[in-house]
Amino acid sequence: MNGSGTSAALAIETSGLTKRFGRQTAVDSLDLAVPHGSVFGFLGPNGSGKTTTIRVMLGLAGATSGSVRIFGQEMPGHLRSVLPQVGALIEGPAFYPFLSGASNLHRLDTADRHAPAATRRRRVGEALERVGLTHAANKKVRAYSLGMKQRLGIANALLMPRQLLVLDEPTNGLDPQGTREVRSLVRSLAGGGTTVFVSSHLLSEVEQICSHAAVMRAGKLVAQGTLDELRRVGLTHLSIQTPDAEAARAVLRRLGLEPEGPEAALDGQVSTPMNRPELLPEDIAAALVADGVRLRGFVVEAGSLEDRYVELTGEGFDVVQ
């Protein structure tokens, strides 16, 4: 995982990352691999260690052990060169309520020593436009809805060009309208090669906006990959109807699958869990046919991502919204 070839393809990589608070292990030997250009959902129930991981990744808290690389650079050693490429929204932005959205962004931009003053006005205008707040640019922030404040927080993260955006629960506490606004904004940020790392306790949210996800449970990573990979592993099931059941079982075993024995199936039926995500149904069908297995039926039943998460996290997931 730490070879330079692999790191170059990853925006974020953690290796054995561990964070303890006294005797409590909040993050336990975490190996995250976030590909460049992905919208990566960091999913897990409340208290599973997401915020702590993000704080350690961005150098806001120290790791107990393990390492973090952002764009292949070891953190926190390279914080100064890496952070200007990273926009972050953590634990709700703090704005002056009596200033307008635009004035708040001006103030925050002034505090960023990498941000050129000459382009400030243009960049503030563009960031507000990007999050759909141009019409409210001169309104005082105390008149903003929660969703508007959250979008202003994202605009703040976008004041400078960013290769990576890290958003911690950006829809937390928003009403349905604000939630929709922020979700569609997050989706639109992913263009142009920017990697978006977004934490959420809502599975449905991750399904709507992400290309990849990692699932946390009590500080440990229990799965990660593309959403398709996560759907495929484990719960997907293949049922075949064939007069050549014994030969079919032999082919499946050769492919590394574990077909249920004849006693578990009806005559002429072979079924197997599809627990090798890299093995596609079309390849299995081709292998069966190549070995002379005559197929009458071939059915792949995909488990839902929701089933998968309940299985992985061992608890009912908050799936509504």
Ligand SMILES: Nc1ncnc2c1ncn2[C@@H]1O[C@H](COP(=O)(O)OP(=O)(O)OP(=O)(O)O)[C@@H](O)[C@H]1O
């Ligand atoms: N500063 C701290 N001191 C002691 N314990 C902490 C501290 N920060 C976090 N924890 C504990 O670490 C665990 C993980 O918390 P964390 O906030 O990272 O989870 P989370 O997945 O982000 O959950 P949430 O969505 O509720 O923020 C929790 O049990 C929490 O109580």
